[in-house]
Amino acid sequence: MRTLILLRHAKAVRAHEADSDEERGLTGRGRRDAAAAGAAMAEAGLKPTLALISTAERTRETAQHGLANFAPEMRFEDALYHAAPESIWDAFTASDAESVVIVGHNPGIGDLVSMLVHQAHDGSKLARDLSGRFPTSAFAAFEIKGEVMRAAGPRLIAAWKPLRGDD
Known part of the structure; x- marks a missing residue:
């Protein structure tokens, strides 16, 4: 099983x-x-080994500050700049890599x-908190069983949002 961590760029x-x-x-x-998002990832036991990062300055800086303690291989990809969900999944x-963090928009x-x-059929408070708005610096981590998005068998394993979550 692989881990996918989706991290929105910071403010x-x-x-x-x-x-x-x-x-x-x-x-x-x-x-x-x-930096707080990175600390929350570590606290959740996440260990990304590969970071796929949009080429925008704000995503680069988010990776620099948020992933400093992990030292993953970093790849900057133009295709992730304002990418659609399907393009992010394709990346x-x-x-x-076994554990991938994608820093995007x-x-x-x-x-x-x-x-x-939605696919995970997770009714937990954590899952409900992710519905709707996904503010800057927020992340969600999933265990993924398959390669096809509609049949991925995702399981939400961790998430974090800054307290103010107003973005």
Whole structure:
């Protein structure tokens, strides 16, 4: 069984504060929340060995601050910039690592989390907390049994959101 961790980038500066959307870096709060997400992953016993990261500055910085204690192999992929859930899933299944973290953007990351939670038929409070909004710095981790999204047999094993969750 493989582990898929979906991590939304941390809080970024506003659009007018950067030359382009791709160049938007993290705020101070974003750097703190990314580090807190990484600590929560470690506390949950997650050990990503491969990080697939959108090429946007805010996802790169989120990986830098959130995954520092794991030292995974890092791959920066243009295809993950504002990717649809299916493209994010394809990036996961194309890798052969046992534990993969994907650092990306909403709506794709949040939509994939919702799809996997729905497939898992998980009625827990943790699963219900992931429904709807998936704020910056949030992550959800799943055990995955298969390669086809509709038959993946996902099981939600951990999740975390910053306390304010207002993004």
